[in-house]
Amino acid sequence: MNTVSPELVYPEAPRRARGRPRKTADERDDGNRRVELVHAAARLFRRKGFDGTSTRDIATAVGMHSGSPFYHFKSKGALLHxxxxxxxxxxxxxxxxxxxxAAQARPDAAALLHVLIRSHFDVLLGPGSDFISVMLYESRSITAKQRSALAQLQGDYEAVWEPVLxxxxxxxxxxxPVKLARLLIFGALNWSVQWFDAKKGASLDELADAAMALFIGEAPPVPARRVRS
Amino acid sequence: MNTVSPELVYPEAPRRARGRPRKTADERDDGNRRVELVHAAARLFRRKGFDGTSTRDIATAVGMHSGSPFYHFKSKGALLHxxxxxxxxxxxxxxxxxxxxAAQARPDAAALLHVLIRSHFDVLLGPGSDFISVMLYESRSITAKQRSALAQLQGDYEAVWEPVLxxxxxxxxxxxPVKLARLLIFGALNWSVQWFDAKKGASLDELADAAMALFIGEAPPVPARRVRS
DNA sequence: CCTACCGATCGGTAGG
DNA sequence: CCTACCGATCGGTAGG
Incomplete structure (x- = not known):
């Protein structure tokens, strides 16, 4: 029912070209806004799930208004991807x-597995873990095309484990059997997202040692180099 | 905009008392409808998630209309619980x-663990697995009160593993360490929901054997009795 | 258990 | 990136 002409309501619209941000001085700013959105989306998708998070939630989290995330991403699904x-x-x-x-220590297979497990716990439970948690637990919500694009990266990640196992x-x-071992091991590690509490219980180093003890049944021959967390 | 009086539109409303179904001959029927709803909810919550499933989806799946599930359950959350x-x-x-x-075979600890693992795979991957999948992967959506009620049952389930480990x-x-072993083992098993395909790959028996080999590193001393699946 | 409905919220868009 | 908005859908309810 607004009968006031748009010019009067919004008299000083910026002259910036629509749909194509300038590629000069403020390119970095645009990129930062995009990164902020992805960060906020990761946190909210993890805590409330993809379907339980509205694009308004994400917008509010970075101080934008409801329609603005769609200036940076063409859909909510694109944000998830x-x-x-x-x-x-x-x-x-x-x-x-x-x-x-770890390479300079000439690690054997068991030491390599320890390094992989420790790094995986770091990815799952360390800073930035929202991203991989969403990757693991919201895969139902991505399209087939997005899924295959991600499957390539997953394949790269998992391929490293194969020769070690x-x-x-x-x-x-x-x-x-190696194929089942990989699936079961990833399950044991990935599930830690559900129960790990950084403020109590084991450290990531202790977790990695425990996992090695469970899967291999012996302490790693080479004392593992600690990953910065 | 319907100005026709309700009596004309719906002249033969059943005389059944509202809000309290009769407890006589048709009690079983009411129970069956409830069970049907829970079954449909389990399947849909698993496939599309709690937030991705509407109560209309569930109603349609059992041939009801949109408001009718609320005659049996006071909320969508009650259905989830x-x-x-x-x-x-x-x-x-x-x-x-x-x-x-398995008791009559006087199994040792390793054989008991094998039985527990095989039974757990049956629960996770056999008929009716929708229920436990929802339990495992939609816990974010239940209230604190519901969570504590379920925690009791989870405690009962897990307590059996403790002396064996x-x-x-x-x-x-x-x-x-036993506490971490239980968490890691449950993770390895529970994650199978994400990748198991009944139509190809290993059987549940093979899965249980593989898990035993991974955790204990030897075949179970007593050939395990197969669980009916 | 159906009918008819409500207020709230959602993803997304046009235009500036 | 904001404003203003749309059509669709949602969980739930009153009344019979």
């Missing part, structure tokens, strides 16, 4: 760094 | 039966 993609890339990066950090299996230190 | 409660009670029953079935730990067959 951005969260998951960030989670997987971060996980792969940390895993790579952890392996590089193969070696342990051949050595007789892992009696479980 | 009913699903979870049924899931836990069924799990406890199956676990009890599995242990009773304790014994294995003392025997040196489980080197992981």
């Amino acid at each position: 951005a969260v998951m993609d960030e989670g997987m890339r971060s996980a792969i990066l940390r895993q790579t760094l952890a392996l590089q950090g 193969q070696t342990l299996h051949k050595q007789g230190r892992l009696q479980c | 009913a699903v979870m409660d049924e899931g836990m009670r069924s799990a406890i029953l199956r676990q009890t039966l599995a242990l009773q079935g 304790q014994t294995l730990h003392k025997q040196g067959r489980l080197q992981c």
